[in-house]
Amino acid sequence: MSASPYPPRGAAPIAIEAIGLEKSFVDPKRGVVKAVRGIDLDCRRGEIFGLLGPNGAGKTTTLRMLATILAPSAGTARIDGVDVARDPLEARRRLGFLSGSTGLYPRLSPRETLAYFGKLHGLTGDALDARIEELVDAFSMRDYADGRCEALSTGQKQKVSIARAVLHDPPALILDEPTTGLDILASSAMIDFVESRRSAGRCVLFSTHVLSEAERLCDRIGVIFHGRVLDVGTKDELRERTGKTWLEDVFKELVRRAGEDPDAAAARGRSV
Amino acid sequence: MSGANTPARDSRAPSVGRATLWVAAKELRAAFRDRQTTLYTIVLPIALYPFLFWCLIQASLFVQGRREHTEVQVGLAAAGDARIPDGLSDALALRPTSRDDPAADDALRRRLAAIDRVRVGPVRQPLDAAAAREWAEARSHAATEDEARDLPDAVVFVPSAASVDDARASADDNARLTVYYDSTQTASELARRRVVERIPPFVDGLRAARLPAGTPSEALEPFRLAPPRDVAPQKDQGAYLLSFVLPMLLVVMCVLGAFFPAVDVTAGERERNTAETTLLLPVPRRAVHQGKILAVCTGAIVATSLNLFALALSAGHLLQMLPRGGDVQIEVPLAAFASIAPLALLFAFFVSAALVGIASFARTFKEGQALLGPVQMVFILPAMAGAIPNLELTPGLACVPVVNVVLAFRALLNGESLPLEYAITAASLAASALFAIWASVKLLSRESLFAPERSGSGGVGAWFSGLFGGGR
Known part of the structure; x- marks a missing residue:
């Protein structure tokens, strides 16, 4: 096993933690649907943790529970040590969340958006103004900071969304398929951003089904399938345990070991 | 694929007519799978409009019933040398049908006698026209119910020239009976209607009794009825007119103002x-x-305030354009607006919260509009109570949201002081608003x-589980 360039596990405090996390929905047609079936994971400061799985595996539901958008049916989730069920407000204060369904208010400008979130995060006056200016410069938004968000390009919107998510400099950041729908340049900028958060000692948990992203970014990967985490480890650990080289094969092997036919599972995933 | 069989195909292309039908069939199928189209094309015509008409008919019957069972008092005033026609009191007291209709049996006669009743009296003579007018005004000026109790709702004045023995038609106004009434008072307006309705049959009866057979009826003109005289000040008439229009508009504007923001x-x-x-x-x-x-709620209040203000300012000019509109003086009822503001605020919260809660079931803006379209009728229909002439704010009606706010506004515009009813109205609206906000x-x-892919958005079950299930 090659030496990891990342901090050893256990050295940094846990920023995102899930213990036996479950989520069930009542569907009028299908009855009780178990979307997440007891997920355990932990993500430390200075670490990028990738949740890898096909569509319908339970990635988004898990992340929504961690972000306090959905209530867990069972289990515990903590953000920077704060239980999301007991104190969702404090959990939200310590978390940045970005997904395909966290759009921007189209009739506000980027600056107004940041001011709105900043105020509600407790920033006021000069401190708020200074933070907004810092983010405007950091994400090169000055040219369009005062125009309406509805007029921005996809890449510009993504920058504003990231700025919104890190405005309060949260110790934990959750990104749900952050590069979906982005072009090459915008995707690259997003990847640079995620790496910069790790460098800043923050924790990043992100979901993806793009294997190359996971390969490049993640310190550790959790393979999620059918609402369960099949395995967690560094890329090398996963390769070693499965005897496969490519992440795609690693994933298929883990699914096969879980008693599923990977091709049938893939077809089922597409139909979810 | 090379192995696939080529499907047999008719060499002729479908005709334009057939293609048109196919396209239409596909469009209809797609359209009726759209909830909004189904709602407006099928559900509303079948359910809402019959319900709406049923409500209107019920309201109309209710109003008619209240009118019929309202007894009014008509005073008789006569000049010093005038002779009050024999039988006039009886003619005014009973509906012509209940008195004369030979086809009416006793039961029907009794039932007819119980409705549209007019209590005639007292008779005051001598009294000149000016004094008769003052007598008609007295009830409106009475400070208490006790004071008003024995005062007539309307006064019929008999001038000196009117006499059943006078066989000539007279062009002189003094030869005509005059009804003095107050158009801003519901009972007075009812009294006027009943008098105007009952005098002509009475005159016809007199003619028939006195003229020899074959004589043209125009040969005898016992007396005529002059156009009724409205004793209400122009300012009060304007306020009365506004009191029918503004309360209903208040509700309509508030609902429309909240609609799109919701x-x-x-x-x-x-x-x-x-x-x-x-x-x-x-x-x-x-x-x-x-x-x-x-x-x-803020959107609703802003829209309502601007609409009411603009309407109140332009109402006077609009009235000038109507026949006899110049007789009415419209003044912006600022004091009434100030008094209604707290009730309107509570109502706006009630409407806004209700519309927001209901609109939360819609997944798209278009669906939201379709959903709230019929819902706004739930507010607007009861608001029509504000245009019902004989309906007054009672403690019971003050408990009914929407109806209470329109009737309270109307009462305030008419300068009525109903502290108990206003307090009940405020309590009822506050309770409704709090419940609507909670829900x-x-x-x-x-x-x-937030998990739309896993749940439907509609259905009674969703409503109840949304209300009484867990939330965060």
């Missing part, structure tokens, strides 16, 4: 993909949802809003 903060937010963004705000969810309701916050907090 859809925008719910379905619009889901459609714009910003619902989750809002939920990430580091504040209690209750604050987020209450903030939305407050925003909608709306519960509905906005339900998880199915």
Whole structure:
């Protein structure tokens, strides 16, 4: 096993933690649907943790529970040590969340958006103004900071969304398929951003089904399938345990070991 | 694929007519799978409009019933040398049918006698026209119910020239009976109607009794009825007129003012993909949802205020364009507006919260509009009570939301002082608003809003589970 360039596990405090996390929905047609079936994971400061799985595996539901958008049916989730069920407000204060369904208010400008979130995060006056200016410069938004968000390009919107998510400099950041729908340049900028958060000692948990992203970014990967985490480890650990080289094969092997036919599972995933 | 069989095909292309039908069939199928189209094309015509007409008929019957069972008092005033025609009191007291119709049996006669009753009296003579007018005004000026009790709702004045023995038609106004009434008082207006309705048959009866057979009826003109004289000051007439229009408009404008903001903060937010963004705000969810309701309420209040203000300013000019509109003086009822403001505010909260809660079931802006379209009728229909002439704010009606606010506004515009009824109205509206806000916050907090792929948005079950199920 090659030496990891990342901090050893256990050295940094846990920023995102899930213990036996479950989520069930009542569907009028299908009855009780178990979307997440007891997920355990932990993500430390200075670490990028990738949740890898096909569509319908339970990635988004898990992340929504961690972000306090959905209530867990069972289990515990903590953000920077704060239980999301007991104190969702404090959990939200310590978390940045970005997904395909966290759009921007189209009739506000980027600056107004940041001011709105900043105020509600407790920033006021000069401190708020200074933070907004810092983010405007950091994400090169000055040219369009005062125009309406509805007029921005996809890449510009993504920058504003990231700025919104890190405005309060949260110790934990959750990104749900952050590069979906982005072009090459915008995707690259997003990847640079995620790496910069790790460098800043923050924790990043992100979901993806793009294997190359996971390969490049993640310190550790959790393979999620059918609402369960099949395995967690560094890329090398996963390769070693499965005897496969490519992440795609690693994933298929883990699914096969879980008693599923990977091709049938893939077809089922597409139909979810 | 090379192995696939080529399907047999008719060499002729379909005709334009057939193609048109196929396209139409496909469009119809697609259209009726759209909930909005189904709602407006099928559900509303079948359910809402019959219901609406049923409500209108019921309201009309209710009003008619109240009118028929309202007894009014008509005073008789006569000049010093005038002779009050024999039988006039009886003619005014009973409906012609209940007295004369040979086909009416006793039971029908008794039932007819019980409705549209006029109590005639007292008789005051001698009294000149000016004094008769003052007598008719007295009831409106009475400070208490006790004071008003024995005062007539309307006065019939008999001038000196009127006599059943006078066989000539007279062009002189003094030869005509005059009804003095107050158009701003419901009972007085009813009294005028009943007098005007009953005098002509009475005159016809007199003619028939006195003229020899074959004589043209025009040969005898016992007396005529002059156009009724409205004793209400022009200012009061204007306020009375406004009192029928403004309360209903208050409700309509408030509902319309809340309509689009309510859809925008719910379905619009889901459609714009910003619902989750809002939920990430580091504040209690209750604050987020209450903030939305407050925003909608503010929109409703602004729209209502601007509409009412503009209408009140332009009402006078609009009235001038109507026949006899110049007789009415419209003044902006600022004092009444100030008094109604607290009730209107409570009502705006009630409407806004209700519309926001209901609109939360819509997934798109279009769906939200379709959903709230019929719902707004639930508010607007009861508001029509404000245009029912004989309906007054009672403690019972003060408990009924929407109806209470229009009747209270109407009473305030007419300068009526009803402290108990206003207090009940305020309490009822406050309770309704609080309940609507609670229900709306519960509905906005339900998880199915954020896991749309896993739940339907409609259905009675969704409503109840949204209200009484768990939320965050």
